[in-house]
Amino acid sequence: MTGVTEHSAGVGLDARPFAKGLVQIYTGNGKGKTTAALGLALRAAGHGLRVYFGQFMKGVPYGELSALVQLPSVTIRQFGAQRWTHPEDVTAEDRALAQVGLQECTEVLHSGGYDVVVLDEINVAAAWGLLPVDQVACLVLAKPAGVELILTGRYVPERILRLADLVTEMNEIKHPFSSGITSRQGIEF
Secondary structure, three states: OOOOOOOOOOOOOOOOOOOOOOEEEEEOOOOOHHHHHHHHHHHHHHOOOOEEEEEEOOOOOOHHHHHHOOOOOEEEEEEOOOOOOOHHHOOHHHHHHHHHHHHHHHHHHHOOOOOEEEEEOHHHHHHOOOOOHHHHHHHHHOOOOOOEEEEEOOOOOHHHHOOOOEEEEOOOOOOHHHHOOOOOOOOOO
16 A cells, blocks of 8 residues: 555664754643653654653653663663652752752763753753752753753743743643543553
8 A cells, every 4th residue: 555654673764963953842731741752752763863861850660761761772760759749848859869860961961972862850850949940051051062952841940941942832721630530650650
């Protein structure tokens, strides 16, 4: 049948390194910020790009961990306690884990080992005081030219927002949480 193409595992395209990598932000109160970043990571890996996915404030076993570790060109690391973090219960441990994450992600960004670097929930970490906004801004400003940098999370500080080349806001129109439906394994985590 014309127009139908079957692809097998291991058949990917080899992308060239970026001459100018951009800074992308996925933010807003709607669902889909991390999911969009995961989709970008999957697409990049399919083209042979090397992807680093650093998750701030996440230490629980999200479904994407199992999937991404199967891709040889993707590294995923979590920098969060093994509980859900809320702004009213941020601890010294949360701040320390975020600092460890920021240090590692800064090193990764400058290592030359990755084409795409995703900093998942870093916007929230900055907004809630786990990381100083100035430190996150410095990381973005010092991004090497050939690396695509993606920052996700609600409440993106204005200073970080101004540094982006692309900003996508996920807007909540209707959400199952409003009807009492909690996070579901395989969908929200």
